Amino acid sequence: MSSFKDYGFKKEILKALDDLGFEKPSPIQEKAFDQLASSEQDLIAMAQTGTGKTAAFSLPILNEIDVDIRKPQVIILSPTRELGLQIAKNIEDYSKYMEGIRVQAVYGGADIEKQIRGIKKGAQIIVGTPGRTLDLLNRRRLDLSEIQWLVLDEADEMLSMGFKDDLDAILAGTPDYKQTLLFSATMPKEAQSLASKYMINPAEIKVSPAKNIGNKNVTHNYYIVNARDRYTALKRLVDFAPEIYGIIFCRTKRETKDIADQLMQEGYLADAIHGDLSQAQRDYVMKRFRNKNLQILVATDVAARGIDVNELTHVINYNLPDEDEVYVHRSGRTGRAGNEGVCASIITNREVGKIRSIERKVGKMKKANVPTGKEICEKQLFNTIHKIGQIEINHEEIDEYLPAIYEELSEMSREELLQRLVSLEFNRFLDFYKGSRDINVEEREGGKARSSRNGFTRFFINVGKKDRMNPKELLILINENIKVRNIEIGSIDLLESFSFFEADSAHKDEILTSMNRIQYRGSRVSVEEAQQKSRGGGRSRGRGGKRGGFKGQRNGSGRRNDGRSRGRGRR
Numbered sequence: 001m002s003s004f005k006d007y008g009f010k011k012e013i014l015k016a017l018d019d020l021g022f023e024k025p026s027p028i029q030e031k032a033f034d035q036l037a038s039s040e041q042d043l044i045a046m047a048q049t050g051t052g053k054t055a056a057f058s059l060p061i062l063n064e065i066d067v068d069i070r071k072p073q074v075i076i077l078s079p080t081r082e083l084g085l086q087i088a089k090n091i092e093d094y095s096k097y098m099e100g101i102r103v104q105a106v107y108g109g110a111d112i113e114k115q116i117r118g119i120k121k122g123a124q125i126i127v128g129t130p131g132r133t134l135d136l137l138n139r140r141r142l143d144l145s146e147i148q149w150l151v152l153d154e155a156d157e158m159l160s161m162g163f164k165d166d167l168d169a170i171l172a173g174t175p176d177y178k179q180t181l182l183f184s185a186t187m188p189k190e191a192q193s194l195a196s197k198y199m200i201n202p203a204e205i206k207v208s209p210a211k212n213i214g215n216k217n218v219t220h221n222y223y224i225v226n227a228r229d230r231y232t233a234l235k236r237l238v239d240f241a242p243e244i245y246g247i248i249f250c251r252t253k254r255e256t257k258d259i260a261d262q263l264m265q266e267g268y269l270a271d272a273i274h275g276d277l278s279q280a281q282r283d284y285v286m287k288r289f290r291n292k293n294l295q296i297l298v299a300t301d302v303a304a305r306g307i308d309v310n311e312l313t314h315v316i317n318y319n320l321p322d323e324d325e326v327y328v329h330r331s332g333r334t335g336r337a338g339n340e341g342v343c344a345s346i347i348t349n350r351e352v353g354k355i356r357s358i359e360r361k362v363g364k365m366k367k368a369n370v371p372t373g374k375e376i377c378e379k380q381l382f383n384t385i386h387k388i389g390q391i392e393i394n395h396e397e398i399d400e401y402l403p404a405i406y407e408e409l410s411e412m413s414r415e416e417l418l419q420r421l422v423s424l425e426f427n428r429f430l431d432f433y434k435g436s437r438d439i440n441v442e443e444r445e446g447g448k449a450r451s452s453r454n455g456f457t458r459f460f461i462n463v464g465k466k467d468r469m470n471p472k473e474l475l476i477l478i479n480e481n482i483k484v485r486n487i488e489i490g491s492i493d494l495l496e497s498f499s500f501f502e503a504d505s506a507h508k509d510e511i512l513t514s515m516n517r518i519q520y521r522g523s524r525v526s527v528e529e530a531q532q533k534s535r536g537g538g539r540s541r542g543r544g545g546k547r548g549g550f551k552g553q554r555n556g557s558g559r560r561n562d563g564r565s566r567g568r569g570r571r
Contacts, residue, residue: 003023003024004017004022004024004025004059004383007025007033007037007059008037008063009059009063010062010063010098012095012098012474013059013062013063013094013095013096013097013098014092015097016095016096017094017098019096020093020094022055025052025055026051026055026207027051027207028045028047028050028051028052028053028055028056028205028207029052029055029056029059031045031056031205031206031207032045032057032060032205033054033056033059033060034478035203035205036057036060036181037060039203040179040204041179041200041201041202042179042180042181042199042200042202042203043179043181043182043202043203043204043205044182044184044187044195044199044202044203044204044205045057045181045182045183045184045204045205045206045526046184046185046186046187046204046206046207046419047183047184047185047206047207048185048207048328048329048332051207053153053183054087054090054091054153055085055090055094056183057076057151057153057181057183058076058087058090058091058094059094061074061125061149061151062091062094062095062098062101065101065124065125065148065534066124067099067100067101067124068100069100069124069146070102070122070124071122071124071143071146072119072123072124072125072126072142072143072144072146072147072150073124073125073146073147073148074125074126074147074148074149074150075128075133075144075149075150075151075170075174075251076125076126076127076128076151076153077128077129077130077133077150077151077152077153077155077158077170078127078128078129078153078154078158078304079129079130079153079154079158079161079163080129080302081107081108081109081110081129081154081279081282081303082282082286082303082307083154084105084106084127084128084129084289085105085107085127086101086108087127087153088104088105088125088456091103091127091532093126100122101125102118102121102122102123102124103123103124103125103127104118104119104123104125104126104127105127105128106119106126106127106128106132106133106136106142107128107129107132107279107391108131108132108135109278109279110279112132112135115132115136116136116141116563119136119141119142122303125230125428126142129164130158130163130166130170131163132488132514133166133170134166134169134170137169137170137173137398141196142168143171144174145173145174145175145176146175147174147175148177148178148179149178149179149180149181149240150171150174150178150179150180150181150185150417151180151182152167152180152181152182152183152184152194153182153183154183154184154502155182155184155191155194156184156185156186156187156188156190156191157185157236157301157302159188159191159194160188160472161189164190164194166201166393167194169196170471171194171272180198180199180202182194182195182199182202185325185329186323186325186513194220194349195429197491206422216335217335217336217338217339217340217341218222218331218332218334218335218340218341218343218362219340219341219342219343219366220343220345220362220363220364220365220366221342221343221345221365221366221367221368221475222235222344222345222346222347222355222365222366222367222368223344223345223346223347223367223368223369223440224347224348224349224352224367224369224440224441224442224443225347225348225370225439225440225441225489226348226439226441227347227348227487227504229439230318230346231259231262233346233370233439234248234259234316234318234346235263235266236370236371236376236439237316237344237346237370237371238268238296238316239376239379239380239429240315240371240375240376241313241342242379242383243313243378243383244295244296244313245292245295245296245311245312245313245314245443246295246296246297246312246313246316246334247296247297247298247299247304247307247312247314247315247316247319247330247333248296248297248298248299248316249299249300249301249304249315249316249317249318249319249321249330249530250298250299250300250318250319251300251318251319251475251476252300252476252479252480253274253275253276253300253303253478253480254479254480255273255318255319255339256272256298256299256300256303257276259272259274259298259318260298263296263298268295268296269293269294269295269296270294270295270296270297270298271285271288271289271296271297271298272285272297272298272299273285273286273293273297273298273299273303273304273307274299274300274303275300275303276303285297286307286341289309289439290309300324301321301329301330304333307333308468309333310336310337310339311336311337311339312333312334312336312341313334313339313340313341313342314334314341314342314343314344315330315331315333315334315341315342316343316344316345316346317342317343317344317345317346318346319346320345320347320351320354320355320358322471322472322475324354324357324358324360324361324553325361326343327343327358327361327362328361328362330343331343344368345365347441348441348488350488350490352443360493367443369440370439370440372436372438373432373433373434373435373436373488374433376429377429378428378432379514380429381422384422385422388421388422425476451454452491456488456490456502456503456504456505457502457503457504457505457508457529458500458501458502458513458529459500459502459503459511459512459527459528459529459530460498460499460527460528460530461498461499461500461501461525461526461527462497462498462525462527463472463498463499463520463521463523463525464494464495464496464497464498464499464528465494465495465496465518466496466497466525467521468521469494469499469520470494471494474492474494474499474501475489475492476499476538477505477515477518477520477525478511478515481513481514481515481517481518482507482510482515483510483514487504487507487510487511488504489501489502490502490503490505501528508529510530511527512527512529515527522544
C-alpha cells in the first residue's frame with residue numbers, strides 16, 4: 001500500500017500526519033499496520049532505530065483507544081528518559097486533533113508529584129522508563145489493571161541495561177487480556193525468554209532479513225592507531241572535516257565526559273550527554289545540538305537512545321561497540337533523508353577481527369589513513385577560501401565602515417590582503433600541526449592479536465557468569481575504576497565463577513591497585529596476575545580464585561501455555 005489512508009485511520013489522525021509531512025508508511029509501519037489491523041495477537045517486531053517504530057505501534061492504538069475512559073489503557077516502556085519523551089511527543093503530535101487524548105511521560109530525574117497529577121487528570125497513554133514506572137506502581141499511584149496494550153520499545157536495550165527484574169515486576173501485574181507489542185533491534189536470549197514468559201503465540205515481523213544491512217548512503221572507514229594515539233586520531237578526523245555535525249560514541253560515562261571536556265578546552269563546539277546529567281541538563285545540551293550551536297555530541301549508546309537528527313554528517317566510534325548490531329544502529333544515524341554520511345572507527349590492531357565481523361553486516365569497510373598535519377592544513381585552507389567566496393555581503397550593515405577600512409588597508413596589494421585574511425583563520429592549524437608525526441599503524445596480516453607474552457599481562461578476576469558478568473560489564477568495570485584512560489584490553493575469557501582478561505602490561509600496577517579496592521554487585525573484587533596457560537590448554541589462576549561453582553536450577557515458573565485463551569474488552 002502507498003498511503004496512510006489505505007489503513008482506515010481516523011480523519012483526525014490523517015490530518016495530523018499530513019501536517020507532519022508523512023506521505024507513505026515505512027516498511028516496518030506497513031507490516032505492523034497489516035498485522036495489528038487484522039489481529040489481536042501479540043506481536044514481536046524486529047526493527048532498527050530510526051525506522052519509524054513509534055508510528056508503527058502508536059497509530060493503530062490511537063485508532064482504537066476509547067477517549068471516554070479516563071484511566072491508563074496503554075503502557076509503553078522505553079529504556080531512557082530521552083526516548084520516552086520523544087515517544088510521548090510523537091504520540092501527542094499524531095493525536096493533536098483527537099479530543100480527549102492525554103499522554104503522560106513518567107521517568108526518573110523529574111518531579112514525581114507532577115507526573116502523578118498528570119496521571120490523575122485522566123491520561124490514557126503512559127510512556128515510562130522501567131524504574132519510575134515500578135516506583136509509581138509500588139506507591140499505588142499508577143493502576144495498570146485495565147490496560148489494553150503493553151508496548152516494550154527497544155526491549156533488547158532495556159534488558160542490557162539491567163531492567164529485567166523491573167520488567168518482570170511490571171509485567172506480572174498486568175492483565176491477561178492485553179495485547180503485548182515487543183519492538184527490538186535484536187533478540188538476545190533474555191529478550192526471547194521475556195517473550196516466551198509474557199507473550200501468547202506472538203506473530204513476528206521483520207523489516208529486513210536476519211542479516212542487518214547498512215545504510216547505502218554511509219561510507220564506512222576504519223583507522224588503525226596505537227591505543228595511546230586514539231584521542232590524537234579523533235582530533236585529526238574532526239579537523240579534517242571542517243563542517244562536521246556528528247556524534248562521537250564512547251564506551252563509558254567517564255570517557256564521554258573526559259573526551260568532551262578535552263574537546264571543549266581546545267575550542268571545539270562540543271558537549272557530552274550521559275546518564276549523570278539531570279533532565280534539564282540533557283534537554284539543554286540536546287537543544288543546542290539540534291539547533292547546531294554544537295557541532296559535536298559525545299555520548300554513550302545508552303545516552304544516545306532517542307536522539308533523532310537527520311542531518312548528521314559523521315558518526316565516529318571512539319571505541320567499537322561489543323555487538324555488531326550496535327555498530328549498525330550507530331552508523332544508521334548518519335546518511336539519512338538522502339544525505340551522504342561517514343561512519344569512522346578508531347581501532348587498534350587487536351580489533352581488526354571485529355571489523356571483519358562487522359563487514360558481514362554492512363559490507364566492505366575501507367581502511368583509511370588518519371590525515372597528516374599537512375593534509376589537515378590544506379583541507380582547512382581551502383575550506384576557509386570556500387567560505388570567503390560563499391559569504392553574503394550585508395551592505396546595509398557594513399557600507400558606512402568601508403571608507404575607513406579601505407584607507408587602513410590602502411597600502412596593501414590584493415595578494416597581500418588575501419594572504420593576511422586567510423592567515424587570520426589558518427595560522428592556528430599551521431602552528432598546531434607543525435612537525436606533527438604520522439600516527440597510522442600498519443594492519444597486521446589476518447588481524448591477529450598479540451599474545452599476553454608480547455606486551456600484555458593476563459589477569460584473574462573473581463567474578464564470572466554466575467555473577468551476571470559479561471564482556472561489556474567487565475570492560476565498563478575496568479574503564480570506570482582505572483584512572484589511566486585508554487588502557488588497551490585484550491582477550492576476555494568468562495567462566496562460571498571467575499574470569500580472565502588481558503591488558504597492556506604498562507598499566508599492570510595500576511590495575512592491581514585500583515581493581516582490588518572496588519565491589520561488583522555487592523561483592524568485593526579480587527584481581528591478580530594470572531599464570532600463563534598450561535601446555536595442556538587449561539588455564540591457571542591467581543591465588544585468590546575458586547574453580548567451578550554451583551549452577552542453580554532454572555526456574556520455569558510463570559510461563560504461560562500458548563494455547564491459553566484470554567478475553568478482550570475493546571472491540
